Amino acid sequence: MPTDYIMRQIEEFFRGLYHIHHLKHINQYENALDELNNLVLKMVGYDLNQIKMLGIDGIKNFFDPNNYSTVEKIFYSAKALKEESSILLKIDRIDEGKKSMELALALFELLKENEIYDLTGLDEEIKQLKNNIYENS
DSSP states (O other), X not given: OOHHHHHHHHHHHHHHHHHHHHHHHTTOHHHHHHHHHHHHHHHHSSOHHHHHHHHHHHHHHHSOTTOHHHHHHHHHHHHHHHHHHHHHHHTTOHHHHHHHHHXXXXXXXXXXXXXXXXXXXXXXXXXXXXXXXXXXX
């Protein structure tokens, strides 16, 4: 896969997250959730509900963490679930937020265990999620 394509994909994903952060900032939480779901569907091929239904075991089957071409999809899914959890917690959908947070943590840990890429920031993502889970339990 050409590096330019991967960089464009990453740029597009983070540009989408920036827009979602803006929607959160102006308290448009439902719009932020819709935008996040559309972003993940575009980047991963599954929406957030489908990803949550797959769970960690299903994700391992669909997105082989030992395959370079699917690691990005796992990373995008984890980042999106983390973002979804923060929105859900803000609108008092605590149980849903915790589930998204726990799955995001499991995905980041899966990426760290496989060490297929040197993804900077994984340790920080894992630490933040563990702290958030502890604070919301």
